[in-house]
């Protein structure tokens with residue numbers, strides 16, 4: 001039971017959360033460079049970008065002069081260079097995932113097409129950044145750096161071409177139609193390659209100077225596939241193709257290019273070796289895109305998060321002012337002051353939009369920060385393996401399996417009380433970069449697809465709710481905050497860089513990694529502690545929902561359906577995909593909870609927040625509770641369908657349980673829990689830190705092997721105690737919070 005705040009009045013949420021709050025929640029309060037970058041990106045978004053949208057810049061899919069001017073704005077504001085290393089013209093030292101995530105968030109607050117236009121340049125460079133040779137990196141990164149003061153030079157722009165016309169590459173990235181052949185290979189000289197690639201829906205193609213393209217070998221003298229760089233001045237055809245007649249992200253350029261060019265073999269990304277007269281690219285196209293997408297997809301997830309949070313202020317303003325100027329009531333009357341906010345549903349739905357927005361931002365930024373931690377560890381891991389001369393897929397696989405075992409050992413040690421574990425071994429494992437890498441990598445491999453999948457897919461659904469709160473205004477070009485555009489744009493974010501099916505497929509593999517699952521169990525234990533110390537956050541509910549998900553996964557991995565077929569199987573997307581979806585709800589709610597705890601811990605140290613902090617904390621606690629309850633509801637529903645849905649026989653017999661035996665309207669569940677009928681007793685117990693429910697009683701036995709599931713499910717429902725009270729409080733806060741007179745864009 002999570003009723004921690006029912007007694008006594010709550011502090012009031014005074015204003016919408018500003019940068020002081022965001023910096024703490026998303027952990028960049030100590031990064032001046034990022035704070036400045038946020039300001040610069042915001043000025044670009046709420047100034048030139050917003051004006052272009054307001055002037056109707058989105059009404060054409062052509063690449064116009066006005067749209068092209070945004071590239072200059074991005075160059076001047078530091079957005080373009082943020083991706084680059086300082087030695088190539090950038091200004092951020094070290095990993096840049098969080099920095100790029102913040103830029104994407106700020107630009108998408110106004111228009112995600114503008115964000116995509118900037119990010120697609122990074123995507124073009126990403127294969128070179130992740131797997132390019134030092135020469136390739138130096139060459140293309142420096143060319144893409146904006147000119148320094150006094151320099152006469154146009155920065156290069158790039159495009160990333162993987163997707164091809166039907167029937168080739170889309171979701172299935174292996175079916176490459178693009179080909180590479182040897183065009184010339186003179187003795188002792190570098191081979192010249194003929195590259196033929198047709199692209200479909202390629203961003204930045206209206207102006208890109210170079211393209212990083214995925215191609216397959218069509219020549220016995222080249223092994224496998226690779227990614228190759230082609231330039232607009234290479235000999236041959238560099239046809240930008242027809243513009244895509246898209247309905248979304250119109251501030252970016254998208255075309256179907258036709259490329260047929262001759263390039264030196266040194267353009268193969270990552271380089272190549274020659275063995276027995278065959279060119280062997282160092283990396284296949286699959287290896288490169290995996291390294292690229294696992295980072296860039298996080299930023300896409302944040303685009304949709306920004307949309308949801310950007311909707312809060314316009315929706316509040318619209319609702320409050322809805323009836324002003326009418327005949328009945330003037331200032332001071334509820335109809336005038338609150339307008340549509342007098343209606344419970346309006347504020348409840350906006351609470352949901354806000355909670356979803358916060359949770360998706362929390363998940364996205366957590367993933368971005370994780371990759372900032374992981375990047376140096378990944379390089380260190382590669383270095384160590386090279387030093388130990390562990391090369392080739394099989395040898396590396398073997399070495400990493402040992403590391404995985406050690407990482408699992410470390411999780412086991414961490415779970416033990418301090419006095420009971422081997423402190424020396426614990427420390428040695430903790431200090432080992434390979435162990436650290438394995439731990440973080442197993443989580444990153446889940447968080448990235450989860451954030452791309454959940455933020456964009458659920459975000460698109462939630463954007464519809466936000467639009468509906470604006471009534472007819474929501475689906476007009478004039479809608480404040482461009483909410484109608486954002487709703488449609490969210491669907492593209494759910495599609496490009498791999499649609500939802502791709503993310504679900506990836507999650508169905510990575511979420512069964514034992515190392516991830518060991519940490520997941522550790523998180524459940526931690527949440528139990530949090531529930532004990534921070535009642536009202538929804539931590540206990542979340543812990544129980546996570547337990548239910550974990551039980552369901554283990555059950556489905558062993559179980560078969562009514563016909564004896566395996567349930568948890570790659571081809572059985574009806575099982576694996578919903579379970580992946582359920583996990584995302586849990587991860588997002590957990591990230592929000594951790595952020596709220598951070599605000600609680602660090603907020604008091606910021607004097608600028610002093611007065612507002614109690615109201616902020618009460619509000620965020622309620623919002624977190626709302627989101628945990630929602631996640632629990634989704635997880636309970638999905639898991640129950642999967643656990644029971646593949647059986648033909650009911651899990652219990654009505655006769656045995658007393659139903660239909662003349663004992664009245666029994667549903668067969670009486671006596672499940674002593675005192676059933678008072679759900680609070682289950683909830684109260686759940687809130688105490690997850691003690692098991694009472695031992696077998698009444699018809700529990702009827703559920704056979706599914707009994708633990710039924711117990712957990714009942715417990716989970718009981719955990720929802722107080723969740724609606726939290727929503728009532730959060731909704732009330734929305735009726736009182738102060739908002740500025742007018743939206744700060746377009747200006």
Ligand SMILES: Cc1cc2nc3c(=O)[nH]c(=O)nc-3n(C[C@H](O)[C@H](O)[C@H](O)COP(=O)(O)OP(=O)(O)OC[C@H]3O[C@@H](n4cnc5c(N)ncnc54)[C@H](O)[C@@H]3O)c2cc1C
Pocket residue numbers: 120160161162163169170171172200201202203204244246249254492495496497498499500501573
């Ligand atoms: C505006 C825009 C910009 C883009 N920019 C770029 C770019 O810069 N570079 C680039 O390379 N690409 C780009 N794309 C392409 C984009 O990445 C692809 O559209 C996307 O990956 C999906 O491929 P597809 O459209 O061929 O869908 P398909 O492969 O035809 O899939 C359609 C649907 O079928 C289902 N499906 C397909 N396969 C499976 C499966 N195995 N399991 C379950 N379900 C499945 C899914 O529901 C999926 O959404 C862009 C697209 C757009 C619209």
